Amino acid sequence: MSQKQEEENPAEETGEEKQEKEGILPERAEEAKLKAKYPSLGQKPGGSDFLMKRLQKGQKYFDSGDYNMAKAKMKNKQLPSAGPDKNLVTGDHIPTPQDLPQRKSSLVTSKLAGGQVE
């Protein structure tokens, strides 16, 4: 194996011979491409930065209020808008349970189990 290394090294050291590199190692050619696009890419790819990012996945929120607001926004987007007749109830008279629109269930059954498309 060490013999092979000695033969290959001179070819690799000349950065010009990219064509040759591609023939030997497609991975190296890809690496060169990446370095060309992102010259500031760290020397040690498996290093701390990369792993740290992996350890802390998940969206960070400012605080729990921020989180709950974001959740509420998402839920509002999913709810279908109530029809115009239902809106008449607001402010017109004191609503009774029958007047209120039915509460949409917050849990939607999975489509794998034949759940409804929203």
Added chain:
Amino acid sequence: MAGAGGGNDIQWCFSQVKGAVDDDVAEADIISTVEFNHSGELLATGDKGGRVVIFQQEQENKIQSHSRGEYNVYSTFQSHEPEFDYLKSLEIEEKINKIRWLPQKNAAQFLLSTNDKTIKLWKISERDKRPEGYNLKEEDGRYRDPTTVTTLRVPVCRPMDLMVEASPRRIFANAHTYHINSISINSDYETYLSADDLRINLWHLEITDRSFNIVDIKPANMEELTEVITAAEFHPNSCNTFVYSSSKGTIRLCDMRASALCDRHSKLFEEPEDPSNRSFFSEIISSISDVKFSHSGRYMMTRDYLSVKIWDLNMENRPVETYQVHEYLRSKLCSLYENDCIFDKFECCWNGSDSVVMTGSYNNFFRMFDRNTKRDITLEASRENNKPRTVLKPRKVCASGKRKKDEISVDSLDFNKKILHTAWHPKENIIAVATTNNLYIFQDKVN
């Protein structure tokens, strides 16, 4: 153990597909785990929305022996809900990372399901009888006025429509600082392990307020962090043995009899790398995304980005078999790094007799490798092959040069259509393949 011979003597046919047809996939519907139970009668899926759907195989119709029973919905429930970690101001996803079935001990079925932080033991039980004829309650549940009761009767159990109920029996929480990637039930059927990026804990199924830490690779100084735990599994027969894989491509086998904290491995499995071949991508693509013991317990299989390796537990210095899943991607690593696909975590599985292994790829392709004949096959999970008992046509990717008819070129592959999760029935040639939001079931051709 049944499970026919060569993977390529088998003709795989479409059987069923579950899930919505529309292309607009809601995030909650993304399937995140698939697992058969020990008998193969039940098939569970977990999704990003924290839901579990269990399918049950129909009892075989003795008259119609065209195919084995179909899988129909048996039970579905919300296993995990999104939570908020107040201390770190981070969202805890409800996505189900893994489901593992317990072997059946009584009429009920039990499974463990986990998200990033909490593991839950679910009991799934059937109810097909209910008591009727109460004295103090009407049939609809309203209470009777006791003064109107003039005679007494004994309530009797009457049959009712089958109802399948899922209830959480244990909740194992607050034991993981980092994200849980694996759970594995011990062959003693009393304990199980849960692994996150840096630690592995041992639990007793009955005890939720305590767990033992058995592996801790967190460095004193986080700046020195060089690798994380990517998967862990208990040996199928030896209750003292488990393995865990790392992001650097190594697998450590640990023996719990050696010490309470198994930081020192009993065996270290690592294939030596030719240093002249090293590139920026080497470590990333060597990261092991899945490790699975063979049913026999003699071998284990690991999946890294481009290959599947079979290791003999008696030989640590190199795998005994290596299968290339999609070697043509090696010349696309730059763009796969840019679109994050290089970090995709593919799983792998064994067939019941350990003679064939299967794993997923892109473009909704999945691959099978027959360990005996050394032949491999690429198949596609697509609605185009929808008719039951249609034999699937093998696929071929053209790496470079002239593309033959029916081949697909690397540049035409859809990298958004990834098959990360597959499962093989423990006894029969039935496989479950999950695309992004659909579950495909394929069977071998009968007759």
